[in-house]
Amino acid sequence: MSRKTKQARTATKKRRHRFDPIAALGELLIIMGLLAGLFAFWDVFVTDWQVASYNQKALSSFQQANKPCPNRISKDERTSAPPSVGIKQENETLGALHVPKWNYMVVPVKEGTTQTILNTGAAGHYETTALPGQIGNFSVAAHRRSFGSNFRRIDVLKPGDTVVMETANEWLIYKVRDHKIVLPTQSDVILPVPEKPGVQPTERLMTMTTCNPEYGNWERYIVHLTFNHWVPRDSGIPKELAEGGNACAG
Incomplete structure (x- = not known):
């Protein structure tokens, strides 16, 4: 070579x-x-998939810790002031949200809005806001995508739709009033009177908050609701949940 x-x-x-x-x-x-x-x-x-068992455990524990819920439709609808809900410790279960528009989905509600709490798949109660049924603005947050994706379909809620908050002693029926999309820094949406600092509240409101768009987090999707009536838990299930089967904490 x-x-x-x-x-x-x-x-x-x-x-x-x-x-x-x-x-x-x-x-x-x-x-x-x-x-x-x-x-x-x-x-x-x-x-x-990971948090599905956490949700079911939280709902089961809540149901076992409280009065039995009769599986019948209640006719006892009240518009008076509902009984007060006791203050809970951080990460303790306040109750459960029932959303008929989401195929009667049930979401546990815990005290606090840290990522640790929200990552269990629960909705979290903003600790500085009113408790369920109180005058003021009972406000909750939950993930829209991942860790349960509980508020994924928040955009299908329209004025007049029902959201029910189940507590230890009552069912609180709220109706959707409106929605808006804001920046993450606009925290005044959870004030006692939304976007009106310093104004004394006279209504029993509720606000649901989550990320927007569905696969992003540079905005917040806000739904405001107004209190309509309440039903004693031991009298049965509100008619708004009649088609959802045994609604008591899922």
Whole structure:
């Protein structure tokens, strides 16, 4: 074999093993894309599956800790001031939200809105806002996507739709009033009188908050509701939940 032939082969091998930064960058981007896709899948779907048992456990514990709920339709609708709900410790279950428009979905409501609480799949009560049924603005937050995705369909709630808050002693029936989309910094939507600092409240309101859009978090989707009436829990189930089966804490 001639010297020129050997040199040509050596040069070819060197070219084959030469580092190509553009190719390496492309491979790195592909790997990063795969990892991002796996994380998105885990965040959106796997976490929903993980917290399902937490939700059921919280609802079962709440039901067992309180009076039995008769599985019948109550005719005892009251518009007077509902009984007060006792103050709870952080992460303690206040009750359960029932949303007929969401196929009668039931969401446990816990005290506090830390990520630790919301990541259990529960809705969290803003501790500085009114308690359920009180004059003021009972306000809750929950994830829209991941960790239960409990408020995923918040955008289908329209004026007049019903949301029921179940507590230890009563069912509180609220009706959707309106909705709005705001920036995350606009915390005045959960004031006693929304967006009106310093004004004394005279109504029993409720506010639901979550991220917007569905797969983002640069905005907040807000639903305001007004109190309509309440039903003693030991008298049966409110008619608004009649088609949802045994509604007591799920």
